[in-house]
Amino acid sequence: MPVRFFNSSTHAAHTVLAAALACGLTVALAGPAAAAPKVSVKTVYYTVHGNTPQAMLSYMQRNGPHGEAGRALGTTSVSTGYKMTLVPVSGGCVIRDYKLEVAITINLPRLAPGQKLSASVRARWNGLAAFVRVHENHHKSVNLKCARRTDQRVRSISRKLSCSAARARVRTIFAEENAKCGRIHDAFDQREAKRIANLPFIRQAAAPEAAPRRTRTRQTRTTRRSIPTPVAGRDLK
Numbered sequence: 708m709p710v711r712f713f714n715s716s717t718h719a720a721h722t723v724l725a726a727a728l729a730c731g732l733t734v735a736l737a738g739p740a741a742a743a744p745k746v747s748v749k750t751v752y753y754t755v756h757g758n759t760p761q762a763m764l765s766y767m768q769r770n771g772p773h774g775e776a777g778r779a780l781g782t783t784s785v786s787t788g789y790k791m792t793l794v795p796v797s798g799g800c801v802i803r804d805y806k807l808e809v810a811i812t813i814n815l816p817r818l819a820p821g822q823k824l825s826a827s828v829r830a831r832w833n834g835l836a837a838f839v840r841v842h843e844n845h846h847k848s849v850n851l852k853c854a855r856r857t858d859q860r861v862r863s864i865s866r867k868l869s870c871s872a873a874r875a876r877v878r879t880i881f882a883e884e885n886a887k888c889g890r891i892h893d894a895f896d897q898r899e900a901k902r903i904a905n906l907p908f909i910r911q912a913a914a915p916e917a918a919p920r921r922t923r924t925r926q927t928r929t930t931r932r933s934i935p936t937p938v939a940g941r942d943l944k
Contacts, residue, residue, distance in 0.1 A: 744807040744854045748847060752817040758824055760831060760912035772814040781839040783846040786810040787854070791861075791877075793870040800870035802877075805861060809854045813843045831908035838906060842899060846892060853888035857881060 753772055757763035771778040791805040816836060818824075824832065860880045864873055903909055 744809050744851075744858050746809045746811070746851060746854070748811045748813070750813045750815060752815050754819040755816045756819045756822065758822055758828070760828060760908050763832065764909070764912035767816060771816070780816060780835075781843045782814045783843045783850065784812045784814070785850050786812075789861075793873055795870050796866065799865070799867040800873045801866050802861070802864060802873060805858075807854060807858045807861075809850070811847050811850055813847060815840055815843060828911075831906075831911060835906055835908040838903060842903075845895060849888065849891050849895065853884055853891075857884040860884070 755763050755766055757766050772782045774782055787809050789807045792803040794801045794803055864876050
């Protein structure tokens with residue numbers, strides 16, 4: 708079974724930013740504009756069972772968090788929404804009360820209680836868990852940068868545009884940042900693939916398990932000066 712380490716499509720903020728576009732522009736009450744996106748971040752865990760790297764990786768492949776392309780060792784998902792008011796003015800349109808909200812959820816592996824691991828396996832597991840955490844936190848950082856860049860571009864839209872043109876411009880900005888953010892995530896995952904493949908945990912898990920040693924009964928025979936006599940059990944293998 709191929710090892711799929713991370714699911715880049717789940718990381719990509721553009722897949723959820725697109726959902727915000729589907730909601731359209733919501734008319735909001737007039738008021739001061741927010742200075743930056745409103746962000747919330749939470750971390751959740753899924754438990755992993757097994758006491759060998761092979762068993763633990765197999766468990767994660769079957770029970771890890773879902774992404775659009777299948778199971779993954781860790782995921783970072785983003786939920787994004789926005790609202791604004793488009794106000795026609797002389798010679799154009801003003802965007803007021805714009806607010807972008809971003810909710811990020813990071814899903815990481817955690818060893819189930821009571822799993823008995825050897826010292827070497829535990830060290831390898833700890834290395835994998837730390838790698839996944841750092842990897843997903845990087846995706847979180849990318850998502851936040853994408854959100855801030857999108858927010859700044861929307862706020863800089865010229866008031867000389869008509870309200871219909873401003874609406875179209877907002878959609879274009881989200882689509883462009885959507886694609887750009889996705890490329891950043893994908894490039895990062897490609898660079899990380901080589902690193903995770905060389906982690907001690909993954910290398911051990913990917914190696915075939917050693918077959919049990921075959922116990923052989925040594926064949927013995929007794930030699931006499933007279934006519935040889937078969938020794939009981941001499942033909943056991």
